[in-house]
Ligand SMILES: Nc1ncnc2c1ncn2[C@@H]1O[C@H](COP(=O)(O)OP(=O)(O)OP(=O)(O)O)[C@@H](O)[C@H]1O
């Protein structure tokens with residue numbers, strides 16, 4: 001059993017390491033399992049007791065997961081919505097038409113839950129209870145999957161689920177999403193869909209579904225409001241048929257592609273030295289628009 005002293009010594013060790021490449025996070029625990037993930041890959045976990053504070057230190061080095069090459073343009077779209085709103089269904093359709101890699105936070109965690117480790121067990125228990133898994137773990141799984149895919153366009157399905165997810169993502173990956181697709185659907189319709197899904201998911205039972213709805217209401221809707229304020233949110237009506245929802249989704253992605261093409265043609269033009277010289281030359285004679 002680790003003590004408070006163990007946590008302080010972990011913190012001290014992390015601080016004496018290269019601070020630039022070390023992430024130290026204090027997380028509120030949502031289960032009674034506490035785990036630490038040390039920079040040398042050692043994983044420890046232990047049950048929470050009165051001796052151990054309600055905090056968790058997760059300590060990773062960037063080397064453990066890797067990072068994107070500097071200057072590489074990465075496109076990220078978050079896809080959020082209540083349980084059963086159709087996120088996975090729409091993501092599969094987006095992938096076929098727009099060449100994104102689909103990363104489902106839930107699927108990555110289901111894989112993690114299969115591993116015969118204490119971390120795997122912790123993830124399995126939290127998912128069974130319909131609770132959220134500590135954010136740093138999910139962000140690390142997402143980053144790993146992104147790097148392994150070799151793609152530069154990602155649909156991140158089921159993320160961010162709460163403010164803590166969002167902040168951990170900002171700290172660790174830090175690439176602003178291009179937009180956030182929100183699939184809006186009534187609770188009654190979502191419940192109907194989940195209970196008819198029949199994919200053998202451990203959390204597709206009425207008790208867990210109710211808990212997942214509560215989490216959505218309490219933790220995910222504030223994230224939706226956040227992105228609404230920043231102008232990134234694109235809301236679609238998820239109650240329609242899957243094909244009809246995709247018509248609305250398609251329009252959003254066509255617009256995203258158009259914007260991306262415009263940006264890349266401007267940056268190509270800006271990196272052309274002859275064009276820059278002409279712009280400067282014309283600018284001197286008050287005909288700045290001449291080369292556009
Ligand atoms: N627009 C739709 N109309 C009717 N059924 C749908 C629609 N979209 C998805 N479904 C069905 O509803 C169920 C849930 O869909 P899906 O798995 O895509 O939801 P999700 O939002 O990814 O769920 P979760 O968050 O629980 O993983 C599936 O059985 C799917 O086939």
Ligand SMILES: Nc1ccn([C@@H]2O[C@H](COP(=O)(O)O)[C@@H](O)[C@H]2O)c(=O)n1
Nearest residue numbers: 105106126127130131132133158159161
């Ligand atoms: N950001 C996330 C995403 C998911 N979870 C856990 O996984 C469960 C299933 O997620 P789906 O997206 O497949 O519905 C969810 O109920 C959570 O337990 C998470 O913790 N954080």
